[in-house]
Amino acid sequence: MSLPSTQKQWLIQGTDKGFDGLLYQDAPVPAVGDNEVLVRLRGASLNYRDLIIPQGKYPLPLNLPVVAGSDGAGEIVAVGANVTKWKPGDRVVTLFNQGHQRGAIDPVAARTGLGGCLDGTLRQYGVFSQDGVVRLPRHLDFVEGATLTCAGLTSWNALYGLKSVRKDDTVLVQGTGGVSLFALQFAKAAGATVIATTSSEKKAEILKKLGADHVINYREDPHWGETARKLTPNGEGVDHVIEVGGEGTMTQSLRAIKMEGVISVIGLLTGAGSKDSIMETLMRLCTVRGVYVGSREQMEDMVRAIEEHNIRPVVDEHVFTLDKIREAYDFMVSTLVCRSSYEWVC
Known part of the structure; x- marks a missing residue:
């Protein structure tokens, strides 16, 4: 041409x-x-x-x-x-x-x-x-x-880059941003249970339509991390947290996480500081991991999964x-x- x-x-x-x-x-x-x-x-x-x-x-x-x-x-x-x-x-x-x-x-x-x-x-x-x-x-x-380039691949890396999400895991996603919506769909495709947080009934309906098993309104429930923990088997906590908030959400993410669970830090929408010290990870026996998108190899794996499960971006x-x-x-x-x-x- x-x-x-x-x-x-x-x-x-x-x-x-x-x-x-x-x-x-x-x-x-x-x-x-x-x-x-x-x-x-x-x-x-x-x-x-x-x-x-x-x-x-x-x-x-x-x-x-x-x-x-x-x-x-x-x-x-x-x-x-x-x-x-x-x-x-x-x-x-x-x-x-x-x-x-x-x-x-x-x-x-x-x-x-x-x-x-x-x-x-x-x-x-x-x-x-x-x-x-x-x-x-x-x-x-x-x-x-x-x-797919940023939001999709970042979500995939969060769920598969360090400790792969598995069937019967529980994943906590925050809000209705691109990363969280991809993570919700990827987690459901893996057979995991998804707990999602949001601030309105309208957005809750979007999350439910995509397969969220539980939706918590964080404006109505400021202790949503503890609530999420109670929704897991035996109240042990969630296996993965998709952390996009930063300062304003990390405390509740730590309250929700399971022993040996992974908190993937992706965004800082509410600020970069934190009221929790690094020693909190020892108390919770969890991994807090920063995620910077992902590799070509991971993206190719993601594309195959998107096709296999007929996933469509929102x-x-x-x-x-x-x-x-x-x-x-x-x-x-x-x-x-x-x-x-x-x-x-x-």
């Missing part, structure tokens, strides 16, 4: 102007190296990370200016001379950390994140290593597939075109203030 020479993209110029530092510009379509693929990006998804990078609040290394966005899905339109894995027409999803291929992440791989250190997905065409994309699940469209009804990305950022901020979040795609 004939390819254009220029494209539209969103560039993060710096961190001193907030969202006003996002520049919608014309740019060349990048040339394809011998070991690379050129992807026509057909869908992208925003995460909390995308909001805090332009605001200077992201705690990990950046290499600015950089094309924004980590999550993308599209079709390969050209391949380099040495590419053996892909051909034009293949549907693919981007890998968050391009250098994290397998095993544990290391400092080098942690500096290969799209939309932070490497040019990301909020553009029409992107060049990626042939090992920097993964097959899009057959039953998903590009918009759905674009949600996508917000608001879908923005590429030229309306600034509006998408503003919308996501306003929705987070209302304590409601799924995935925002363009």
Whole structure:
């Protein structure tokens, strides 16, 4: 097919102007190296990370200016001379950390994140290593597939990266954000019991529809961690906690966790501090683990599971075109203030 020479993209110029530092510009379509693929990006998804990078609040290394966005899905339109894995027409999803291929992440791989250190997905065409994309699940469209890169893979790593979720385990997920909704579906696919927390009856219905066995309204029950523990066999506690809140939720996560259970810390929506000391993990005999997305190998396992169990991401009804990305950022901020979040795609 004939390819254009220029494209539209969103560039993060710096961190001193907030969202006003996002520049919608014309740019060349990048040339394809011998070991690379050129992807026509057909869908992208925003995460909390995308909001805090332009605001200077992201705690990990950046290499600015950089094309924004980590999550993308599209079709390969050209391949380099040495590419053996892909051909034009293949549907693919981007890998968050391009250098994290397998095993544990290391400092080098942690500096290969799209939309932070490497040019990301909020553009029409992107060049990626042939090992920097993964097959899009057959039953998903590009918009759905674009949600897998960060939220999907982070959830998968939380449940399978250290201690694999098993049938008859109990998993506690917090809220209705993208990571939590994926974790709910992955846990149910594994045969686990899921306890979910939320703040409203409307969101409780969403959780129940996805298979949550128990839903606790944390506004009505400030001791929801203890309540969750009581819902487990013999009151022993939950096997996995998907911890997205931070300071405001960790105390209850510790109250809920089982001996030798795993708390996967993914988000800090309520702050980075904690009223609990590290000694609390000894008292609870649990593991508290930070999760930074996942590897290509894990993502390939996740894609197979998504296909096997016919899992579909929950996508917000608001879908923005590429030229309306600034509006998408503003919308996501306003929705987070209302304590409601799924995935925002363009």
